[in-house]
Amino acid sequence: MTTATLTPTAGARPVADTLTMLRRNLLRAARYPGLTSFTVGIPIALLLLFVFVFGGAFGAGVAPGVAPGADGRAAYLDYITPAILLFAVVGAAQSVAITAAMDATSGIMARFKTMAISPASVLGGPVLGTVVQGLVAVLVVLALALALGFRPGAGPLDWLALAGFLTLVTFATSWLCVAMGLTAKSVETASNTPMMLTALPFLGSGFVPVETMPSAVRWFAEYQPFTPVIETTRALLAGTGPDASTTLLALGWSALIGVLGYVWARALYRRERR
Template sequence: MTTIATPVPTAVARPRPVADVRTMLRRNLLRAVRYPGLTMFMVLGPLVMLVLFVYVFGGALGAGVDPGAAPGAEARAAYLDYLTPTLLVITIVGAGQSVAISAAMDAYGGIMARFKTMAISPGSVLSGQVLGTVIQGILALVLVLAAAFAMGYRPEADALDWLALAGVLVLLAFALAWLCVAMGLNAKSVETASNTPMILLLLPFLGSGFVPVETMPTPVQWFAQHQPFTPIIETVRGLLAGGAGLDGSVALTAVAWLVLIGVAGYVWARSLFRRERRI
């Protein structure tokens, strides 16, 4: 009598979301170490603008943002106070550009397709990239702020202002990271992914980032007042100034923009990740 062996069921590996996100976070941080060019871009760009705009243009522009400032060192100090919040925001935008490139590299290198076949939490692949970008952005912020301090920047923020500022900047980092991940996945090539987020770098120039909105022509002024970076920059500027002149409605508008950008970026990125890529 022949007996037929019953196959023993094998255990199916189940994804562990927290552990998977931690693994993907470690992977993206290691990549930042191995490809330091993207990380250096986040820091060097704002530092170059800080030195250029303060020491070359600050004497003239400082008199525009603070009419009572005397030409020379006083005007440069006034413009340093005005410019530093803008460069903190631009630093976060630079971090977003780097994650767009990383996402496109993974998509076109076939790595994301490989991840989809593995027993890992699907959300961990993108979440690891976003968290890695937020951490890199925060470290870059510290360096840029330290450089501003070395140049004489002295904010008037108290402990609560610094805490609120940290919340706004972290929320900004998450929102732009999700948006730029989606831009990277949607790009037709890695080169395109590096160019698409450039529009985000232009918006602070077309807002209150470098000069007051009131000095602009009427059509540009209207655009500056209704685009997202103006209330975001004004909120950061007001918090660093110790809450002086911070309009509560402007702060709420900034938070609303950040939530909208973050949710839209998240939904778009998850949709692109699920979609089968045809190269």
């Protein structure tokens, strides 16, 4: 037997291997409908809760001059929908943390290391699968918002930009959550660690304007990653054109999160699990 045949990556085909791992991830999503429905169910529940329970009152606060009640709910639906779309993205990213922990703790990831598989595909395939699931969840939530009366002013170019932007955000947060999943000692821990990401829309401009917050909270809300992401999403949906500095900040945060998550995840993958 030659040395080449003993090398795990010998004969690896990065593109083909990544597509295989992508297919594996999507099949797993189909076989575990509970995890998949959680990705969509939580954003839907939040949308219904905040619009129909709090929207009548909150709408008067986010849109001055709007009376509480039906008009307030309509105004708040327009305001909150971008934040709920981000919840769909984070929910999908949280699911990849769980699947990464499942692979790591079950030993299948260690088995992949001994096979002629491209190392990048073992993590890259699930990330791409998560992007697909995240965008599907976004479409479901957006369809519900439209059914409830959400009327975006976005034009064709705005929709195209929004699709690309949300794909980038999902891709970036997925790499971060993969790394979080690989650090977890158990699947249960992996399901809880990324939940801190779900707090960021609440502590940003997702549910109320940052101008209404106390100064200390407002400072955090203005400079945390999700606020520029939400504001860019909101402007694209409204068709008003996002502010250039806000968009650059959102893209910068997404790139930073994606690169750090990728480097962290790759380092953890190379490390022997103890």
